[in-house]
Amino acid sequence: MAMKVLVTPRSFGKHSAAPIELLRASGLTVVFNPHGRILEREEMRALIRDADAVIVGVDPLDRDVLAEAGNLKLIAKYGVGTDNIDMEYAASRGIAVTTTAGANTEAVADYTFALLLAAARKMVPIDRACRQSDWKKITTVDVYGRTLGLVGLGNIGKAVVRRAAGFKMNVIAYDAQQDTDFAAEHGVKYTASLDELLREADFITLHVPLLPSTRHMIGEREFALMKETAVLVNTARGGLIDERALLDAMRQGRIWGAGVDVFEQEPPENKGLLSLDNIVIGSHCAASTVQAIDNMGLMASERVIHYLCEGGSR
Incomplete structure (x- = not known):
């Protein structure tokens, strides 16, 4: 059964399909945010339950949400700020966290x-x-x-x-x-x-x-x-x-x-x-350029593939 990647940022793959194609070419199932906005806590809990990895923007990933994610191995932050992620709880569960530092x-x-x-x-x-x-x-x-x-x-x-x-x-x-x-x-x-x-x-x-x-x-x-x-x-x-x-x-x-x-x-x-x-x-759009979005998408996808498909640890 293919591993599942939940993608919450609305701009992921918006201008270039390359980040999505990269994930699918590695045999991963990609599930997108269906609501067209930042997810609320209960929505996140429902979507993340069987995910092996999540590419996340500013949606909530606190302890209650992560407790639902029994299969989760990686949180790939689409950006650099991790204040929406319970880093301590993720570490206690052995869930890796990466960022796209430098992309934007x-x-x-x-x-x-x-x-x-x-x-x-x-x-x-x-x-x-x-x-x-x-x-x-x-x-x-x-x-x-x-x-x-x-x-x-x-x-x-x-x-x-x-x-x-x-x-x-x-x-x-x-x-x-x-x-x-x-x-x-x-x-x-x-x-x-x-x-x-x-x-x-x-x-x-x-x-x-x-x-x-x-x-x-x-x-x-x-x-x-x-x-x-x-x-x-x-x-x-x-x-x-x-x-x-x-x-x-x-x-x-x-x-x-x-x-x-x-x-x-x-x-x-x-x-x-x-x-x-x-x-x-501004509407939290400083990083929202075509080039930065493409860079973040590719970098996040590469992080997911490295962890899920190549046994990476960094």
């Missing part, structure tokens, strides 16, 4: 800079006004030559640094693990603390995983440290920002603006965020 790095870095520019130059309210034949000038803030602060300097953060070079930006970073060689090569200065970065930066971009230690790392206290002309961008994980504090900061004009692609609940539970004109909102 450039796409997310592009989108990070797109949000940064859009928020700085108020592109959304300007566009909205123009569509109403309102041609008044709206004064905005420069990006060129200003200070960019990166919270986390991993692969995506480094890709953002390379883009910032074209804008002659002064770049600072805060990261517990420092890549001093990269910093020296690209003129990045590490700050001694997050507080120091928040005080100095004109633009702040988040590139860290969601962990107990990073949840709500940007809250009321942190907004109070930022410049009034600061722009905050998050393409990493919902939950890094305290959304109630974000709403207050935006309403009070405490900072200039924000670009947010990820929320704790999507769409955001706090509907007040949707009414602001100083925040640019």
Whole structure:
């Protein structure tokens, strides 16, 4: 009997059938998300029961869901964030977890800079006004030559640094693990603390995983440290920002603006965020380019084949 692979991301194989063909050519049965949206817990429990592997996006894979998956050998994350997966329980069951690290790095870095520019130059309210034949000038803030602060300097953060070079930006970073060689090569200065970065930066971009230690790392206290002309961008994980504090900061004009692609609940539970004109909102789509989707699909399929068909362990 063929082994079963459950695929939940809606974009998997959307632009190229190669990832699907790769799985089927290896004799695997592929079952897709039938609902056209992120799966709810009970839906996931029903679909995963006899799966040998799952290629998963942000659908829930907590202990209750994984307890239903008696045959499961591999969770192949379609992306890099694993906060929707109970990693400890998966390890206790001997279920391997892989990611597609690197597949969407450039796409997310592009989108990070797109949000940064859009928020700085108020592109959304300007566009909205123009569509109403309102041609008044709206004064905005420069990006060129200003200070960019990166919270986390991993692969995506480094890709953002390379883009910032074209804008002659002064770049600072805060990261517990420092890549001093990269910093020296690209003129990045590490700050001694997050507080120091928040005080100095004109633009702040988040590139860290969601962990107990990073949840709500940007809250009321942190907004109070930022410049009034600061722009905050998050393409990493919902939950890094305290959304109630974000709403207050935006309403009070405490900072200039924000670009947010990820929320704790999507769409955001706090509907007040949707009414602001100083925040640019994305639908968790920073990685959604044709090239990144193809890369993630192929990489995830290769991980599944390696584990299920080739006896791989890495």
